[in-house]
Amino acid sequence: MNSDAPIPALSIRDLRAGYPGGGDIVRGITLDQAPESILAVIGPNGSGKSSFVKTLAGLLRTREGSIDVTGKRVSDLSPARRVMSGLAYVPQEANVFRSLTIKENLKLATEFLRGRTGVGSTQEAQVMALFPELGQRHKALAGNLSGGQRQMLAFACALLANPEVLLLDEPTAGLSPKFVGETMEAVVRVRESGVTVLLVEQNVAAAMRIADEVMVLVAGAKRLLTRPSDISNFDLADLFFGKVQ
């Protein structure tokens, strides 16, 4: 790595985390993610992908190790402070406030981020341009939207925070194939607008099509980090289904 290389958007060292009273689920992960790239995190069920992303977001406490967003240490910050430092997170389910209206969800996305650079009407206009449908049904309760529409709203809310790094937990879960494609296109557009994206995905094929790098997580540990073109299906099958190393 030469000295002119830009600061990684996301820099993780020996990260360990777990649920209170239990053992480590995230077992010593180290990685650097280049700015404006898409990193896909894949792995078998129960490998801790969701827990990994929750730890990055601050919903699971970091037990050991560190997390830096564009050089800023965030691993000891509360989730709310991490958003102020440029990290945004879209959970897999329960990713909108169902008992609030679309308008209220959107308002909340920025109301408590005073002082976050780039949050403002220009940003809002850009984001709403990506999701025109949302502008129309302001008074609808978010809980009454379809799965795909809620996904869009969740996405929009995260983007309104003008993040440097966007964490997505299985954005295509439960969506029809058409929506899967649209969602992945939206992820690419987001990357093109200057955001670094880390996404956890079960849909390996869809993820590999858009990712710049892929990390395979098995039992909480990083087993492989490489470009999609360098992995074959056989490697994946071995990793996922337990060729013991």
Added chain:
Amino acid sequence: MIVYLSTLAVLVSIAALVGLGLNFQWGVAGLVNFGVVGFVALGAYATALTVSSLGWVLAMGLAAVVSAAASTILAFLSVRLEEDYLAIVTIGFGEIINILLLNEDWLTGGALGIANIPRPLASVIPAAQYDNFLPLFAIGLVAATFLVLEMLVRSPLGRALRAVRDDPTVASALGKPVLVLRIKAFAIGGAVMGVAGSLHAFYLTYIDPSQFTSIITAYAFMAVILGGRGSNLGLLIGSCTIISLIEATRFLKDALNIVDGVQLFALRLGLVGVGIILLLLLRPQGLFPEPRKHVRDFFEDSRESN
């Protein structure tokens, strides 16, 4: 001094019985019961009203039965509910019992209560020796209850209850009828509390509603938390500790003559509150925490590979 120690032994025994009952309901079966005092009161009154006609053995048995019946009804109505709601229902129950005891004076004597309760074997044991007998009787009762409950905890019923407590969804998937188990657990705990009530009635020989306030529930919870939920031995130690501490404040009054009766009362209750909070903050797992077990460990017959 001997008299005081024997009094203490009886008080500890009553508290231990109440605690053992709650420990079975909450510690072993995971059912929170904030109406503990109501079941104790039922037992006390059932005994007081019938001991003259039925004799002490049947009167105690009746106390257990009445409390178990009330527990069963209450559990049947509310055991499907989330913990929060069960807590609310049981606290309401405790209050209602108190109100009924005060108001239904045709049965309970109202605020005046019931006096002259005959004690077990009082006609057989001479009065001079009775003060030595009663603590032994009480301790014997506790020992017997402890053994029975320990057997239950180790029995298939007990294992099933602990599995359900730790993971209700998995346990019900394994086929144990969860609701019936819970009702049984509640009833068993309630029966023990009823017996505690009888002992209380025999000890004081006079009962009235003012003796049954929610502070008894608070003491029981403290003992269970202190002793480590689920552990009967821990519970006994917890009860001894609590009662000793409470009784120690009695000396406060004599030593520091600056507080009057009401203030002493307030001080004791306030300290119980502080004690509960401190316990929860500092040592929620108690003195003898139960080691974490998996559902698998309880059912040797289910060989699920994981």
Added chain:
Amino acid sequence: MLGQVIVNGLVTGLLLALPSLALTIVFGILKFPNFAVGSTLTFGAYGTWVANHLMGMPLIAAAVVGSLVTAGMAILSDKLIFERLRDSGSITLLVASLGLSLVLENICRFSFGNATRDFDIDIARPLRWHGLRINHEQMTTAITVIICVVVVQILLHASPLGRAMRATADNPALAAVRGIERNTISHITWALAAVLLTISGVLAGMDRAIDPLLGWSYQIPVFAAAILGGLGSPIGAVVGALVIGVAEELSTLVLPTNDRQIVSFAVILVLLLVRTQGLFGARAVRK
């Protein structure tokens, strides 16, 4: 006379409305039933009484002082106790609130004894309207409660803070990742509940005298009202309170007055059997 009973019932209901509102808001946002509502009400009443009777302030100013002190106490207990137990499950929080309840009630008892106290206020003559008697305190109660309910509704639905509180109630983890600090919302919720409970304490103290068990006597009807309305629903709490108030008063026509609490308890049991979500809330059946 039926009309008079209903009027009394509505006023009783209004007296229950604010504590029920406080309970339901704490449940919705902090996710556990707070057993210290009764004793916080008592604490608030005594705090106001000290300012009113011992320091000579007029009642409204005294109530403000009482509210501030109680809110401070509530925030302190959140910082010292509930914040640390946040991840320990609602039963632990519940038992902790029981402990707090004992502490608060007995601080009052220790400081002021069991004798009843009264506020220093002027006595006014009752109003008469179409044959119904409405006394001054009942009018004050009605107006105060209605104003408080309206203010709370406006707060919850038309202010950023209210949105943040509703968001935290809806999904605490998501609220955190949208920039809403959970601890801050928690403190504000406790403070709001404390203010509502202090006001209730003042109204209750005007209705009957102040003693250490003042709030405890409201505990069951308040829980009944909040559950009836659906735990977590502010509108529900108010509607539930009115229904319970009227039901309790109506029951005095057939039952002896001391058994009123049984009515509330019966309501709780029936509801939990039949419709756990109450009128406006979410289901409560264990899996």
